[in-house]
Amino acid sequence: MAHKWRGGARALSVEGMIELRDLTKRYGEKTAVDGLSFTVRPGIVTGFLGPNGAGKSTTMRMVLGLDTPTHGSVRIDGEPYNHMREPLHSIGALLEAKGVHPGRTAYNHLLCMAQSNGIPERRVGEVLEMVGLQDVARKRPKGFSLGMGQRLGIAGALLGDPRILMFDEPVNGLDPEGIHWIRTLMQHLAREGRTVFVSSHLMSEMAQTAQHLVVIGQGRLLADTTMSQFIAENSRTRVRIRTPEPERMQDVLVAEGLRPVAGHEGSLEVEGGDAARIGELAASHGLVLHELSPQRASLEEAFMRLTAQSVEYHAFAPSDGPDSGGPAGPGGPGEPGGQAPQPGGPAAPPGRPSQPAWGQSWKKGRER
Numbered sequence: 001m002a003h004k005w006r007g008g009a010r011a012l013s014v015e016g017m018i019e020l021r022d023l024t025k026r027y028g029e030k031t032a033v034d035g036l037s038f039t040v041r042p043g044i045v046t047g048f049l050g051p052n053g054a055g056k057s058t059t060m061r062m063v064l065g066l067d068t069p070t071h072g073s074v075r076i077d078g079e080p081y082n083h084m085r086e087p088l089h090s091i092g093a094l095l096e097a098k099g100v101h102p103g104r105t106a107y108n109h110l111l112c113m114a115q116s117n118g119i120p121e122r123r124v125g126e127v128l129e130m131v132g133l134q135d136v137a138r139k140r141p142k143g144f145s146l147g148m149g150q151r152l153g154i155a156g157a158l159l160g161d162p163r164i165l166m167f168d169e170p171v172n173g174l175d176p177e178g179i180h181w182i183r184t185l186m187q188h189l190a191r192e193g194r195t196v197f198v199s200s201h202l203m204s205e206m207a208q209t210a211q212h213l214v215v216i217g218q219g220r221l222l223a224d225t226t227m228s229q230f231i232a233e234n235s236r237t238r239v240r241i242r243t244p245e246p247e248r249m250q251d252v253l254v255a256e257g258l259r260p261v262a263g264h265e266g267s268l269e270v271e272g273g274d275a276a277r278i279g280e281l282a283a284s285h286g287l288v289l290h291e292l293s294p295q296r297a298s299l300e301e302a303f304m305r306l307t308a309q310s311v312e313y314h315a316f317a318p319s320d321g322p323d324s325g326g327p328a329g330p331g332g333p334g335e336p337g338g339q340a341p342q343p344g345g346p347a348a349p350p351g352r353p354s355q356p357a358w359g360q361s362w363k364k365g366r367e368r
């Protein structure tokens, strides 16, 4: 990956872009992708998010011409994938299902890909080194760990030194070191001016990796926006208050038209409250505060709010029983057995209707 991509006249138009226009895919009665239109641009990592079954993999398969759209179109660098003579030079992809010939070594697998795309053999050694698989180049991938398999898939994606890279769930099942490696690689590729389009279920991972987000639910576009705008537009802020006189504080807040709810460990939480105003109110009533902290919503929370209506298969967390609405305890965010804590992310507010537990108890029921 020696060069940076520089813009010529073509680069100003469509080069490095993936353009979807009214893309639709139906499988019988099922509409997997429903009129999607968006453009993925170079120089940044674009995260592609959506609950299970939202249509991410189907969309990515249509980008690569592996599935035929029922309606609409996808263009890469201005043309459909199937019109490209040597597509690996334009777009490299890692899809969930890896097609590796069981009898071929890692080296030969890449060599076959290279030969069918007019790529010189020396590039095979280069990409194996880039992904750290040079020592196992002559081994068969069937004995590879999940992480090694992902690295081999990424080596294949990088083979043609393409300007556009597309990864479907690249960190699925990887250990922290593997996740860190892929994240760093994607950011590096984007800094080189490449287009990086990556799907993931891991909200916290996307928060650290992507600058732009495309969110879909049940095949439809829900958001196409920057990361910071996405969080701001789809989440509400909350203020946490801790005081030795919670009842009196509550009365003061209610008198101001605010709606405090019982928070974690005896705290009060106010949706949409302004911390400065609450602090002034407390001072004017002589109330001692032990904590007054705005709770910034995490990407995970913003995502769940946005997609709550469009998840395909709902399952409910154990907390949906009689205890739902109580203080966040074990199993709640940040607690053992709960969702991964988010940097700056709040605990689930008590009193709020429970939402499906992300990544905990959702299971797909595929017709495939």
Ligand SMILES: Nc1ncnc2c1ncn2[C@@H]1O[C@H](COP(=O)(O)OP(=O)(O)OP(=O)(O)O)[C@@H](O)[C@H]1O
Pocket: 027, 030, 031, 032, 050, 051, 052, 053, 054, 055, 056, 057, 058, 059, 312, 364, 365, 366, 367, 368
């Ligand atoms: N070949 C197929 N035949 C029938 N239905 C399909 C087929 N492929 C996908 N679907 C359905 O289309 C919908 C979208 O599936 P898709 O795999 O694209 O979603 P996804 O967002 O990638 O999900 P996940 O994150 O769980 O992988 C699902 O309801 C799925 O069951």
